[in-house]
Amino acid sequence: MHKKVAVxxxxxxxxxxxxxxxxxxxxxEKDDIRRTVDQLARDNYGVIxxxxxxxxxIPETITRYDNQMLPAIILIPSNQGTLNxxxxxxxxxxxxxxxxxxx
Amino acid sequence: MARxxxxxxxxxxxILRGRLKTATRGHxxxxxxxxxxxRRFIELIRExxxxxxxxxxxxxxxxxxxxxxxxxxxxxxxxxxLAIPKQQVxxxxxxxxxxxxxxxxxxxxxxxxxxxxxxxxYGYAQTSAELDDAIDKLQEVMSRLLELAAMEKAxxxxxxxxxxxxxxxxxxxxxxxPDLQETIKYNRMKLDExxxxxxxxxxxxxxxxxxET
Numbered sequence: 001m002h003k004k005v006a007v008x009x010x011x012x013x014x015x016x017x018x019x020x021x022x023x024x025x026x027x028x029e030k031d032d033i034r035r036t037v038d039q040l041a042r043d044n045y046g047v048i049x050x051x052x053x054x055x056x057x058i059p060e061t062i063t064r065y066d067n068q069m070l071p072a073i074i075l076i077p078s079n080q081g082t083l084n085x086x087x088x089x090x091x092x093x094x095x096x097x098x099x100x101x102x103x
Numbered sequence: 104m105a106r107x108x109x110x111x112x113x114x115x116x117x118i119l120r121g122r123l124k125t126a127t128r129g130h131x132x133x134x135x136x137x138x139x140x141x142r143r144f145i146e147l148i149r150e151x152x153x154x155x156x157x158x159x160x161x162x163x164x165x166x167x168x169x170x171x172x173x174x175x176x177x178x179x180x181x182x183x184x185l186a187i188p189k190q191q192v193x194x195x196x197x198x199x200x201x202x203x204x205x206x207x208x209x210x211x212x213x214x215x216x217x218x219x220x221x222x223x224x225y226g227y228a229q230t231s232a233e234l235d236d237a238i239d240k241l242q243e244v245m246s247r248l249l250e251l252a253a254m255e256k257a258x259x260x261x262x263x264x265x266x267x268x269x270x271x272x273x274x275x276x277x278x279x280x281p282d283l284q285e286t287i288k289y290n291r292m293k294l295d296e297x298x299x300x301x302x303x304x305x306x307x308x309x310x311x312x313x314x315e316t
Contacts, residue, residue: 046196
């Protein structure tokens with residue numbers, strides 16, 4: 001299966017991804033972000049990178065894709081630095097699996 | 104513990120025994136599955152955490168360069184420079200089955216429009232050197248970023264599966280098996296009691312017949 005790769009984030013952070021061949025989307029409004037992610041998920045994208053700053057605004061949409069094999073929605077820091085949500089998400093999946101955080 | 108409401112008959116007994124056997128076997132198998140999943144999951148999560156911190160660090164580097172570049176160049180120039188990328192990234196996703204969890208295995212594929220040369224989709228004249236650095240660093244981190252993507256997805260999927268398995272194991276261990284055991288015990292006592300009742304009744308009948316003759 002050949003899938004496309006997309007990155008969603010504010011323009012200042014993610015425009016550089018364009019040079020390496022990733023499709024770039026830069027929605028600003030909360031609704032637009034959600035629509036973009038849902039649209040990408042439908043459009044044969046296998047990996048969607050999204051900056052943490054945008055991901056905080058649409059937590060439900062992100063978690064909805066957790067139990068599906070594709071697409072993989074991966075949080076990345078933006079140029080304002082990391083909010084540590086990415087690591088928190090790993091912790092929360094540990095909690096989900098084990099029942100308590102053992103690491 | 105609740106007893107299952109069934110008629111205390113031999114037929115029911117044999118059915119219940121069968122169910123208990125299946126439940127015990129299922130419990131053992133699921134427990135094994137849970138243990139193995141857990142082992143792999145913990146391994147995966149450790150690696151995942153390490154990789155994520157590393158990737159975040161490297162991305163930050165690239166972003167910093169890009170920030171500098173965008174400060175030095177006008178936004179229009181920047182957009183123009185990056186407007187038509189030279190290469191396209193595709194991922195080839197394969198399915199891999201680990202303990203009945205389908206996890207994705209991802210491979211990067213670059214399709215370059217131009218076979219030779221660098222990846223910069225612009226000439227050097229009007230762009231700043233920081234932009235080149237940013238792209239270089241990003242290109243380097245891309246493969247690790249994808250590795251992270253596959254790993255994180257696998258982690259999420261496995262977490263879901265472990266949760267499901269845990270609930271099944273617990274349901275069998277604390278509900279189904281004790282219930283069945285209790286029902287079987289009750290039924291056996293009931294059947295034994297019936298048998299004793301029959302024997303005493305027969306003895307009584309025999310006594311009465313013996314008296315009459």
